[in-house]
Each structure stands twice: as structure tokens, then as C-alpha cells.
Amino acid sequence: MRAIPLGKPSAIAIAAISLIGIFSFLWPFVAPADSFLVVNSTETPLLFALIIPLLLVTVISQISDGGLDAKAIALLGALAAVIAVLRPLGAGLGGIEPIWVILILAGRALGPGFGFLLGSISLLASAMFTGGVGPWLPFQMLAAAWVGLGAGLLPKASGKRELMVLSTYAAIACIAFGFIMNLWFWPFSTNLPEQIAFSPGANAGENLLAWIRFSLTTSLGFDLPRAALTVILIALIGSPVLQLLRRASRKAAFDAPTEFIEVH
Amino acid sequence: MTPRWLHPGAWWLWSLCLAAAASQTTNPLLLSLLICAAVIVVAARKPDAPWGKSFEFFLFLGAMIITIRVLFQIVFGASLGTTVLFELPGLSFPEWMSGLQLGGSVTLEALLGAFYDGLRLATIAIVIGAANSLASPTRLLKAVPTALYELGVSIVVALTFVPQLTTDAGRIREMRRLRGRSSQGIKGFASLGLPVLAGALDRSIILAESMDSRGYGRHQKETTWGRRLSISLVLASLSLALIGVYSLLTAGTSAVVALLIVFAGLLLGGVTMWRAGRTRVRTVYRPDIWTLPEWLVSIAGVAVLGIFLTARISSDQALILRPELSAWPSLPLWGLLAFGIACTPAISAPHPPAFDIDTNEPFSSEAFR
Amino acid sequence: MICFEQVTFRYSEDGPTVLRDLNLEIPAGELVLLLGATGSGKTTFLRAINGLVPHFTGGHLTGNISVNGRSTRVNHPRELADLVGFVPQDPVSGFVTDLVEDELAYSMECLGIDPPVMRRRVEEILDLLGLTELRNRPLHTLSGGQQQRVAIGSVLTAQPEVLVLDEPTSALDPGAAEEVLAALHRLVHDLGVTVVLAEHRLERVMQYCDSILLLENGSVQSGSPSELMQTSSIAPPVIHLGRLAGWDPLPISIRDARRVAPPLRALLANHSPRIQAVPTHSPRIAEIRKVQCAFGKKIVLRGVDLDLDAGEITALMGRNGAGKSTLLRTLVGLKDQTKGTIHINGVDPHTLSAKDLLRHVGFVPQEPHDLFESLSVAAECKSSDTDAGCPPGTTRALLALMAPDVQDGTHPRDLSEGQQMLLALCLIVAAKPPLLLLDEPTRGLDYPTKKKLGEVLRGLATSGHSILLATHDVELVAELATRVVIMGDGEIVANGPTQSVVTGSPMFAPQVSKVLAPDHWITVEQIAQALNRELA
Incomplete structure (x- = not known):
């Protein structure tokens, strides 16, 4: 079931913003030492924090132009609210939030387009609700959108196999999210100890190693529990939540045929 | 001035300019002044609304950022300066992590450096937190460009659903007790979540129906x-x-x-x-106006950023403080001027209107009839 | 104004026909009441008027429906928004924003109306519906009646010529229902709006309507109330009384009925109403002594004394905020009393663990689906057996007895409201709690379902349960309750046999009692028994 149809233009737009997003995360490894981005490495994250949201809204407006009916909007809003309510629950635990299970299952049940929008909109909505708008938000929105999109693109499976596929994906996605989110501010933090610091001008391999060390020593402590929690929740309630979501999408009748018959 | 909402755009512009200014310096005096400006303005113009409370969280977040940053420095050992404060037992990681070293001597210079760096990040977080608590999120959504109308509506819907979800969860928790069940632990939490989710999904369909019949999504054919x-x-x-x-x-x-x-x-x-x-066919009911106070607030922000950028371009030494014992932070005159300008919204912005807090009554099922 | 031409509708190609060859026309400026049992196609009919059926729901529609000449065939619901206003059954779920003023303006924003015009219309609607005081209030802090009026106002700002409402008063208490109906009456008379409404609580709306549409199995009959009510199986007590007495033309309102009632009263003068047997010497189930309860500084219960015996059905009445819900919540231990004692079978419910509580006192909430957690009826019953600690299959067997037509695989939330209520009742009754509490059990139920629920409750009382129900439904109380307790401002102001309490009160008197006052008749059944005649 696909609640939000993605036409070719929308798919291309998502691919393009994703590429730009990848650059915005990975520039510390690819940009040469004397490039503009590296020389001004403390401003670069802010530059991307400006570019990404502007492009992201262009993409969203393109997707919504293609077909965001009231049902899709209401479902998006409802699930974004669920995520916004769940997020503060994890705030005291350093981001070990039970939100990923909803995002991943919704992406799975309602399709990649819905997953992409839910990822970005839910983080925006929860940031507005709890007052958490900051330069980190565009990166979070994009990364969460990828998580939702990916869940929608997983291969067909059902029953236990489906839950296995989803758990595996969830584990990978949760850890990857943490690692990727380290990247946007990593070059921004000057004065870090040498082994885990971004060194402008070092080659990609050295920086990559430094980043992995940084992630392993800093965020892994949060990423692993987050992944574990998500996997446990999928095992526990994955199947009923999927059934609820599919029931909702059936009730919303996204693709029920409408026919007018002439009277003879 | 009669109380009214300042255009949220003005608050955000002011705060983003202050954040950009903060990112230009590691001078703790200048950074502290920016934090002070944010605190003063928030204290003077914070609305009595749910989002108004978020500033305290941002102050806490700032403190956390500094603490974590300094702790890192201690754990990862120092590579800076000579004033050794104390020694930690050293620890070497295996070869595949290319011999990462933990612990060792902790120097004052390294800690100072970590503190300045953390303070800068904390300042950015706090001045942005000021906008979060000063500007009404729903009014910001009114200013969303028409092309993003759908995005705006879905966020409005989400913000409307949030309080409903919390009351639902409270009610269903009680009902679980009436059936002899507990809502503790991951399992209890999960099974409390299912009926709440089911309710939210059902409601969203009714909402969609109502939106459809009220004209949502009317647009001219292209x-x-x-x-x-x-x-x-x-x-x-x-x-x-x-x-x-x-x-x-x-x-x-x-x-x-x-x-x-x-x-x-x-x-x-x-x-x-x-x-x-x-x-898209769409108009806005009682849109926010942009008049003199909005101009004053946003100009204040832009002026502060302008001062910092000028200092940066002219390579003013006051901007950068090296983490050395001999180096004392200096407070240039322009820094004080910037502080003064950053504080002006505390006077130039109008008071926010009194927010109706009838919502804070204790939960009673009679009230929700 | 609204025109159905040879309309037939099915949700799916091979599904059942929901509407069958409808031909009708509703003239402008009428208030039309749509009647029909659950499952008769009422919901579909209402939604077909503005094109939600089939544009929103999907389905196959034959024939043509047009409003003011605009056909739903080419116009989506959103394009008819300035012509047809649709108010869903649960107003809260239909709210898009969270403030009264924003909600009123929402339709106009969608239609792209100029800001100055919007501003003026919002002010007009605030005045028209008496919402001025509430303009800045968050929607979820309003009472049910206020929310319903905001919902009506929010579609009226688009200035539609037709207003379609799905059960606007069935969830409201009598006072709030009056407010809403008075507002609708004003719209029809002052603004000439055409109103189509479906409603179960006929006793409330019958007197306001100009004509009736009666849906049965997808076919429709239309006519004036007194015409159609001669034969309709769905009718308020005053109609049943009129038919029994053979009054012609059939009086629709209490006032008309009183005028023709003297001969009947003379006939009944020698009889006295048979009163429901009140059990004597039955064991005491609950003792409530001097219970006081407060929310912060606000005292909600002030020294309540109440005894409940086995076999009794006690009705708890009173306006909203009088303390009914708080008393029920205190009895199940959800709210602590600040003073006083509660003993249920000798135990204070607050000291009981969740598991033991269910064996002493059961509570059926006004939204029965709050109790549901499983994905199917069968699973729900199974988990209830575990909760109640009774042999597997007990709950399912109970449900089969009460509601034989419920299917195992259905999602509990997809059941009709009556079925949901019966399922919730089964889940609670399975543990055999001696005291059974029900909060507004007849909200949104039609007459047959209400009757069914009444039989079930009476059976439970006979088998030794003591039942306490908080309700606004005076007709239900007249037929079912052995005793009535009326609360006001946190105190019990009346407590006695149904007959004497309700006939003495202008607010809680059933229709029959209003027609035959000051005689003490309260149900049509009593009169039929007295006259030895069969109910028509």
C-alpha cells in the first residue's frame, strides 16, 4: 500500500537532495585541505544547515504537489504527533528514543514516500513542540527521512520473515543514524584530542579513522541501546502495529476504486 | 504598547544572528555576554505558554554540552600546555584502532581549551533556545509560504494531536488497571501504546474526512x-x-x-x-503584522552580527582567546556595545498577550465531555 | 435543494447494496431528520450529499446526486465546501486546529476568502452561536455542547446553504443538546439554511423537524413526522403512547400530546402503575459513608452517603459537573477520597491490587473502546479470560449470549457502537464483580440496541449484581432503574424509588410522565399493562 505516490520527478528530487545531503555529511573526508569548506570548517556545518532545509522544503513541495490528499496529511500529522509524544520520553536517556520503531513500521506499511515525509515532518514537529529547533534539525530531518524511506523500500516479506527483515534494518539504521549525526558537528568541534579530531588536510583514510574512533567512543554508548530498544520493540509490538497501520490505510481507502455509473 | 505577539520571524532572525555571532568567537567574556542578552530578553518577554518553558531546558543543555566537552578532554588526555593538574591511569587501545590513548596527564590548558569550545556551542544552543521559547510555533506556521501549505497543515495537525494523545494515554492507563493489568515496564508501555495508536489512527481518518469536506486541498488546475x-x-x-x-x-x-x-x-x-x-487557493486569518517593533528586533540581531563580522574581518584579537594561562580574555568596547544592542528587544518588543491556561486543570473526565 | 436521482450505491463491486434506487428531493430551508437503525445506510446517505461517498470512501455509485444543481459526480467534497457543511459525529476528531477562533476560520482559509471578510464572518458566527466568551479558548477545554457548536460554526463560516450533521446531540447531556438544537433551529428560521441530520435521540429532535426520511435496508420513505410515525418501528415514547391510545393525528410534541391526553388520563384513573420489583432483604454490596473528594482546592464530592444492594439497578443522575463521574471513579479506586469510607463487600477498593479490584467492582467507561487492546474480538475475549481468571471461553460464551451476531475476527473498534458496549460489558462481567458501574452506557445507541442492553442489565441484576449507572438518558432510567439517585454540586439531593423521584422532577421526567403529569406513569409499557393492550 502506498499512501503517497512517488512519481518519477519526486523520486529524482529525493535522489538529488539525498546526494546533496550525503555531501553535507561526508565533506570532511572528500574535500581537499585547501578547499573552501575545509579552510572555513567551523562555518561549513552552518552553511549546510541553511542550504539543506531550503532544498528539503522544495522537495517536499514537489512531492505534495503530486498528491498529498487530506488522508495522507491527517495520517502524517497523527503519526508525527505520536513520535513527538514519544521523543521527550527518551530525552532523559540521551536519545534512546522509542520513536524509530514507529517511523520504520510506518515507512514499511505506508510506503517509501510516506516514510520520507514522516521522517522529516515528525522531527520538525517534535522540535517545534518541545522547542528544539537548532542547526542540528535539518540534518536530523534528512537522516530520519532516509530511515523512513529505506524502510519503505525493503524487500517483500511477511510474517516472521518480515519482522526479521525489519529488525535487521532497524539495528543498522539506528546505529548508522548515530554515526551520521556525529558528522555534522564533528568538524565544528575544534580543540578535540588529536586522535578523534577532524584534522583539515589529513587524507580521507586518517579522518575516517578518527571519525570512527570518535563515534565508537562517544555516541556508540547511545546508539547501541537505541538499536537494542528498537529491535526489542519490533519483536514485541511490530506485528500488531503493522496490522493497525494497515487497517488504517485500508480504512482510508487510499486506492479503493471510485466509479460513477450512468443510469440507462 | 498593547500586548501582542511579535512576528515569530523577527524573533528567529534576532536569535539566528546572535548564534552566528557566537560562532565567530571563543572569548568567554563575549560568549557570556551573548548568553546574558538571551536570558534578559527571555525573562522580559517570555509568554506564559507551553513553549515558553523550553528555555530552561536549553540552559540545562548548554551546561551539559560544556560538561561533556570537558569530560572528553579529561578522558582522552591532553595534548596541550605544560601545567599538569593531575594524572589519570593511561589506557591504550588495540592496534586496529591505531593506538588510541586514553587518560594520562590532564593539563589546565587543555581543560581551558575544552571549556572555551564547549561554551561556544552552549551559547549557540542557548540563544537559539531563546527563539524557541519567545516565538509561538503555531504563529510561525501561519507565516509559512503557501507552497508549503500541506507541510504546515500536517504540523498543525500534529501539534493538535499531541495533547489529545497524552489525555488518551492517561485514560487508557486507568482502563488497563480496571481490567487488572499493569502498565509498567517495556511490555506494559508497549501494550499501553497500542490502543493509543489505534485511537490516533482512527481519529486521523475522521479528521481527513472533515478536512476534505471543509475545502482542504482546493487548488486551481494547472x-x-x-x-x-x-x-x-x-x-x-x-x-x-x-x-x-x-x-x-x-x-x-x-x-x-x-x-x-x-x-x-x-x-x-x-x-x-x-x-x-x-x-493554491488559500488565505490567512489574522496574519501577523510586521511593523516597527519587528524591525527594531531584527535590526538589533543584524547589527550584533555586523559588529562581530567587522571584528572578524579586521582580525580583532579579542575574538580569539588561546587556552593559555597567561592569556586573559579582553573585553573590547565594541563587545559591550553589541551586548547593549542584543538586549534592546527586552524593551522594543511588545509584551506577549496573556495565554489562557485553563488547560492546566487537573484531569477530570467530566471536563472532557 | 438536494436531489437524489435513481441513486444506488455499493462500497465494492461484489459487496452488498447500501443505497437502493433512491429518488427524492429535499426543498430549501427545511430541517430534515434522517431515521434508521444501525446499519441501515444512514452514514452513507449523509456522506453522499457532499460527495464524501464515493470520492473519499471509494465505491460504485449509480445515478446522480446534486446540491443546488451541482452534481457530486464532477465536484469533490472540497469543491462543495461553500455549499454543503458537514459536521461529523465526534466533533473533537474533526478539529484541525486547537483554538476556537482558528477553527472557525479554517474553512475560509481553505476557500481563499479575503482576510477582512474572514474577520467579519468569524465575529458574526461567534455571536450567532453564543461563542464570544470562548474565542481564545483551546478547543479541548470546552464542554461537549460548546465543542459541538464550534464544529457547527466552523462549517458555517463558509456560508453553506446546506448543513449535514451526523448525530449532533447523541453524546450530549440534555442541557447541551438543547443549546445545539436551539442553534440549529435559529439557522433554519433566520438564515434559511437547509439542515439534514441523523439522530438516535428522537425524543429530543422530533419536535423541531419539518419532515422525516426513513431509511430501511437502503430504501427510503419520506413524509411528515405525524404521517411516518404511524408505522415506524423507530419512535420516541410519546409516539408509542399516541399509537397505544389511538390518537389521530399523532401528536409529535409533548405539548400536543398533553392536549389530547385527558381521556386517557380518565381511563387510567382507576389503575395504578405497576412498579418494578425492588428486591428486599438482599445482601448489601457497597457502603459509602461521608465520602469527600477534591481536585486541588475544588471540592467535587461533599459527604456522599449511599448504600447499594444486590439485585438493584441504581441510576445516578445530575447535570455535568455534579460529581457523578467522580463518584464512579472513587468507587473503582481511580480517585482517592479525601475523607470518608467506601466498603465494597467489606473491602476498600483503594487497597486492592489491580487484579483483585476486578473481582469486587467492574467499570464500563463511556468510551467502551478505551478498554480494547487486541486486534480481534476473539483475542480480546481470550485475554479477558486470563484477566478475570475464569476458564477459557467464558467471555466468548457470554458475548455470544448478549450479541450473537459479532464475528470472531472483527477488530473490536470496527464493531458498531452497541456491539462495542456489549463487548466491554462482557470483558468486565466475566470476572463476576458484585458491583457493576456504567458511565453513560447508552451514548450513541439506537432504540433496539438500547432495549437489548436494558435486557442484559436486568438479567445481570437478577443474577445478583448490583448495578450503578451514571446517565442522562431519562427514558432508559424510567424503563430500567429500580432506584434513582440525583446529585447536585457534589451532594446527593434525591434518593428513592424511580417512580417517585423522576415524576417529581421537571429535568429528569420521561416523556410519558410529562404527558400524564401529575399521575405517576413513566413508561408506555406500564400503561399498556394497565390497559391490557399490546404495544403497537
Whole structure:
């Protein structure tokens, strides 16, 4: 079931913003030492924090132009609210939030387009609700959108196999999210100890190693529990939540045929 | 001045300018002044609304950032200065992590450096927190461009659903007790979540029906060519931005051309949004106005940023404080001036209107009938 | 104004026909009442008027429906928004924003109306519906009646010529229902709006309507109330009384009925109403002594004394905020009393663990689906057996007895409201709690379902349960309750046999009692028994 149809233009737009997003995360490894981005490495994250949201809204407006009916909007809003309510629950635990299970299952049940929008909109909505708008938000929105999109693109499976596929994906996605989110501010933090610091001008391999060390020593402590929690929740309630979501999408009748018959 | 909401855009512009100014310096005195300005303005103009409370969280977040940053420095050992404070037992990681070293001697210089760095991040978080608590999120959504109407509506819907979900959860928790069940632990939490989710999904369908019958999504039909033009514009804008970002990656120190390409892409994106906005039929009820107070607040922000940028361009030494014992932070006159200007919204902005807090009554099922 | 031409509708190609060859026309400026049992196609009919059926729901529609000449065939619901206003059954779920003023303006924002015009219309609607005081209030802090009026106002700002309402008063208490109906009456008379409404609580709306549409199995009959009510199986007590007495033309309102009632009263003068047997010497189930309860500084219960015996059905009445819900919540231990004692079978419910509580006192909430957690009826019953600690299959067997037509695989939330209520009742009754509490059990139920629920409750009382129900439904109380307790401002102001309490009160008297006052008749059944005649 696909609640939000993605036409070719929308798919291309998502691919393009994703590429730009990848650059915005990975520039510390690819940009040469004397490039503009590296020389001004403390401003670069802010530059991307400006570019990404502007492009992201262009993409969203393109997707919504293609077909965001009231049902899709209401479902998006409802699930974004669920995520916004769940997020503060994890705030005291350093981001070990039970939100990923909803995002991943919704992406799975309602399709990649819905997953992409839910990822970005839910983080925006929860940031507005709890007052958490900051330069980190565009990166979070994009990364969460990828998580939702990916869940929608997983291969067909059902029953236990489906839950296995989803758990595996969830584990990978949760850890990857943490690692990727380290990247946007990593070059921004000057004065870090040498082994885990971004060194402008070092080659990609050295920086990559430094980043992995940084992630392993800093965020892994949060990423692993987050992944574990998500996997446990999928095992526990994955199947009923999927059934609820599919029931909702059936009730919303996204693709029920409408026919007018002439009277003879 | 009669109490009214200041245009949220003005608050955000002021706060983002302060954040950008903070990112220009590591001087703890200048950073502390920026934090003070944010605290003063929030204290003077914070609304009595749910989002108004978020500032305290940001102050806490700032403190956390500094603490974590300093702890890192201690754990990872020092590579700076000579004033050893104390020694930690050293620990070497295996070969595959290329001999990462933990612990060792902790120097005062290294801690100072970590503190300055943490303080800068904390300042950015706190001044942005000021906008979070000063500007009403729902009023910000009213100012959303027409092309993003759908996005705006879905967020409005989400913000409306949130309080309903919390009351639902409270009620269903009680009902679980009546059936002899507990809502503790992961399992209890999960099974409490299911009926709440089921309720939210059911409600969203009714909401969609109501939105549909109230005219949501009315728009003028676009011609095939107009539609094709829109799509090409979106794709062109994204391609330009992509090319621009890519050339930023490879460009030399001067990246004027690459930056220009990126901004051309953004501009084109703006054009597509404007075009998309034209086809949507939609007006705003009681839109926020932009008058003198809005100008004063945003000019204050821009002026502060201007002062910091001027100092940066003229390589003013006061901006950068080296983490050395001999180095004392200096407080230049322009810093005080910037502080004064940053504080002006505490006077120039109008008071927010009194927020109706009838909502804070204790939960009673009678009230929700 | 509204025109159905040879309309037939099915949700799916091979599904049942929901509407069958409808031909009708509703003239402008009428208030039309749509009647029909659950499952008769009422919901579909209402939604077909503005094109939600089939544009929103999907389905196959034959024939043509047009409003003011605009056909739903080519117009989506959103394009008819300035012509047809649709108010869903649960107003809260239909709210898009969270403030009264924003909600009123929402439709106009969608229609792209100029800001100055919007501003003026919002002020007009605030005045028209008496919402001025509430303009800045968050929607979820309003009472049910206020929310319903905001919902009506929010579609009226688009200035539609037709207003379609799905059960606007069935969830409201009598006072709030009056407010809403008075507002609708004003719209029809002052603004000439055409109103189509579906409603179960006929006793409330019958007197306001100009004509009736009666849906049965997808076919429709239309006519004036007194015409159609001669034969309709769905009718308020005053109609049943009129038919029994053979009054012609059939009086629709209490006032008309009183005028023709003297001969009947003379006939009944020698009889006295048979009163429901009140059990004597039955064991005491609950003792409530001097219970006081407060929310912060606000005292909600002030020294309540109440005894409940086995076999009794006690009705708890009173306006909203009088303390009914708080008393029920205190009895199940959800709210602590600040003073006083509660003993249920000798135990204070607050000291009981969740598991033991269910064996002493059961509570059926006004939204029965709050109790549901499983994905199917069968699973729900199974988990209830575990909760109650009774042999597997007990709950399912109970449900089969009460509601034989419920399917095992259905999602509990997809059941009809009556079925949901019966399922919730089964889940609670399975543990055999001696005291059974029900909060507004007849909200949104039609007459047959209400009757069914009444039988079930009476059976439970006979088998030794003591039942306490908080309700606004005076007709239900007249037929079912052995005793009535009326609360006001946190105190019990009346407590006695149904007959004597309700006939003495202008607010809680059933229709029959209003027609035959000051005689003490309260149900049509009593009169039929007295006259030895069969109910028509």
C-alpha cells in the first residue's frame, strides 16, 4: 500500500537532495585541505544547515504537489504527533528514543514516500513542540527521512520473515543514524584530542579513522541501546502495529476504486 | 504598547544572528555576554505558554554540552600546555584502532581549551533556545509560504494531536488497571501504546474526512505545460545546488563561483515555491503584522552580527582567546556595545498577550465531555 | 435543494447494496431528520450529499446526486465546501486546529476568502452561536455542547446553504443538546439554511423537524413526522403512547400530546402503575459513608452517603459537573477520597491490587473502546479470560449470549457502537464483580440496541449484581432503574424509588410522565399493562 505516490520527478528530487545531503555529511573526508569548506570548517556545518532545509522544503513541495490528499496529511500529522509524544520520553536517556520503531513500521506499511515525509515532518514537529529547533534539525530531518524511506523500500516479506527483515534494518539504521549525526558537528568541534579530531588536510583514510574512533567512543554508548530498544520493540509490538497501520490505510481507502455509473 | 505577539520571524532572525555571532568567537567574556542578552530578553518577554518553558531546558543543555566537552578532554588526555593538574591511569587501545590513548596527564590548558569550545556551542544552543521559547510555533506556521501549505497543515495537525494523545494515554492507563493489568515496564508501555495508536489512527481518518469536506486541498488546475515547467524548475534548482555543492567540495580557497551556483539553485527553488503557491487557493486569518517593533528586533540581531563580522574581518584579537594561562580574555568596547544592542528587544518588543491556561486543570473526565 | 436521482450505491463491486434506487428531493430551508437503525445506510446517505461517498470512501455509485444543481459526480467534497457543511459525529476528531477562533476560520482559509471578510464572518458566527466568551479558548477545554457548536460554526463560516450533521446531540447531556438544537433551529428560521441530520435521540429532535426520511435496508420513505410515525418501528415514547391510545393525528410534541391526553388520563384513573420489583432483604454490596473528594482546592464530592444492594439497578443522575463521574471513579479506586469510607463487600477498593479490584467492582467507561487492546474480538475475549481468571471461553460464551451476531475476527473498534458496549460489558462481567458501574452506557445507541442492553442489565441484576449507572438518558432510567439517585454540586439531593423521584422532577421526567403529569406513569409499557393492550 502506498499512501503517497512517488512519481518519477519526486523520486529524482529525493535522489538529488539525498546526494546533496550525503555531501553535507561526508565533506570532511572528500574535500581537499585547501578547499573552501575545509579552510572555513567551523562555518561549513552552518552553511549546510541553511542550504539543506531550503532544498528539503522544495522537495517536499514537489512531492505534495503530486498528491498529498487530506488522508495522507491527517495520517502524517497523527503519526508525527505520536513520535513527538514519544521523543521527550527518551530525552532523559540521551536519545534512546522509542520513536524509530514507529517511523520504520510506518515507512514499511505506508510506503517509501510516506516514510520520507514522516521522517522529516515528525522531527520538525517534535522540535517545534518541545522547542528544539537548532542547526542540528535539518540534518536530523534528512537522516530520519532516509530511515523512513529505506524502510519503505525493503524487500517483500511477511510474517516472521518480515519482522526479521525489519529488525535487521532497524539495528543498522539506528546505529548508522548515530554515526551520521556525529558528522555534522564533528568538524565544528575544534580543540578535540588529536586522535578523534577532524584534522583539515589529513587524507580521507586518517579522518575516517578518527571519525570512527570518535563515534565508537562517544555516541556508540547511545546508539547501541537505541538499536537494542528498537529491535526489542519490533519483536514485541511490530506485528500488531503493522496490522493497525494497515487497517488504517485500508480504512482510508487510499486506492479503493471510485466509479460513477450512468443510469440507462 | 498593547500586548501582542511579535512576528515569530523577527524573533528567529534576532536569535539566528546572535548564534552566528557566537560562532565567530571563543572569548568567554563575549560568549557570556551573548548568553546574558538571551536570558534578559527571555525573562522580559517570555509568554506564559507551553513553549515558553523550553528555555530552561536549553540552559540545562548548554551546561551539559560544556560538561561533556570537558569530560572528553579529561578522558582522552591532553595534548596541550605544560601545567599538569593531575594524572589519570593511561589506557591504550588495540592496534586496529591505531593506538588510541586514553587518560594520562590532564593539563589546565587543555581543560581551558575544552571549556572555551564547549561554551561556544552552549551559547549557540542557548540563544537559539531563546527563539524557541519567545516565538509561538503555531504563529510561525501561519507565516509559512503557501507552497508549503500541506507541510504546515500536517504540523498543525500534529501539534493538535499531541495533547489529545497524552489525555488518551492517561485514560487508557486507568482502563488497563480496571481490567487488572499493569502498565509498567517495556511490555506494559508497549501494550499501553497500542490502543493509543489505534485511537490516533482512527481519529486521523475522521479528521481527513472533515478536512476534505471543509475545502482542504482546493487548488486551481494547472495546465500540462505549467506542470511540466514546475517539475523542470524543481529539478533544475536541485541540480544547480548539487553542482554547486560538489564544486564547493573541490574548489580552492576562493569559492565564489561555487557559492554563486548554490545560491542560484536556492533562488530557483524559491521561484518554484512561488509558482506552486500561486495555484493554491488559500488565505490567512489574522496574519501577523510586521511593523516597527519587528524591525527594531531584527535590526538589533543584524547589527550584533555586523559588529562581530567587522571584528572578524579586521582580525580583532579579542575574538580569539588561546587556552593559555597567561592569556586573559579582553573585553573590547565594541563587545559591550553589541551586548547593549542584543538586549534592546527586552524593551522594543511588545509584551506577549496573556495565554489562557485553563488547560492546566487537573484531569477530570467530566471536563472532557 | 438536494436531489437524489435513481441513486444506488455499493462500497465494492461484489459487496452488498447500501443505497437502493433512491429518488427524492429535499426543498430549501427545511430541517430534515434522517431515521434508521444501525446499519441501515444512514452514514452513507449523509456522506453522499457532499460527495464524501464515493470520492473519499471509494465505491460504485449509480445515478446522480446534486446540491443546488451541482452534481457530486464532477465536484469533490472540497469543491462543495461553500455549499454543503458537514459536521461529523465526534466533533473533537474533526478539529484541525486547537483554538476556537482558528477553527472557525479554517474553512475560509481553505476557500481563499479575503482576510477582512474572514474577520467579519468569524465575529458574526461567534455571536450567532453564543461563542464570544470562548474565542481564545483551546478547543479541548470546552464542554461537549460548546465543542459541538464550534464544529457547527466552523462549517458555517463558509456560508453553506446546506448543513449535514451526523448525530449532533447523541453524546450530549440534555442541557447541551438543547443549546445545539436551539442553534440549529435559529439557522433554519433566520438564515434559511437547509439542515439534514441523523439522530438516535428522537425524543429530543422530533419536535423541531419539518419532515422525516426513513431509511430501511437502503430504501427510503419520506413524509411528515405525524404521517411516518404511524408505522415506524423507530419512535420516541410519546409516539408509542399516541399509537397505544389511538390518537389521530399523532401528536409529535409533548405539548400536543398533553392536549389530547385527558381521556386517557380518565381511563387510567382507576389503575395504578405497576412498579418494578425492588428486591428486599438482599445482601448489601457497597457502603459509602461521608465520602469527600477534591481536585486541588475544588471540592467535587461533599459527604456522599449511599448504600447499594444486590439485585438493584441504581441510576445516578445530575447535570455535568455534579460529581457523578467522580463518584464512579472513587468507587473503582481511580480517585482517592479525601475523607470518608467506601466498603465494597467489606473491602476498600483503594487497597486492592489491580487484579483483585476486578473481582469486587467492574467499570464500563463511556468510551467502551478505551478498554480494547487486541486486534480481534476473539483475542480480546481470550485475554479477558486470563484477566478475570475464569476458564477459557467464558467471555466468548457470554458475548455470544448478549450479541450473537459479532464475528470472531472483527477488530473490536470496527464493531458498531452497541456491539462495542456489549463487548466491554462482557470483558468486565466475566470476572463476576458484585458491583457493576456504567458511565453513560447508552451514548450513541439506537432504540433496539438500547432495549437489548436494558435486557442484559436486568438479567445481570437478577443474577445478583448490583448495578450503578451514571446517565442522562431519562427514558432508559424510567424503563430500567429500580432506584434513582440525583446529585447536585457534589451532594446527593434525591434518593428513592424511580417512580417517585423522576415524576417529581421537571429535568429528569420521561416523556410519558410529562404527558400524564401529575399521575405517576413513566413508561408506555406500564400503561399498556394497565390497559391490557399490546404495544403497537
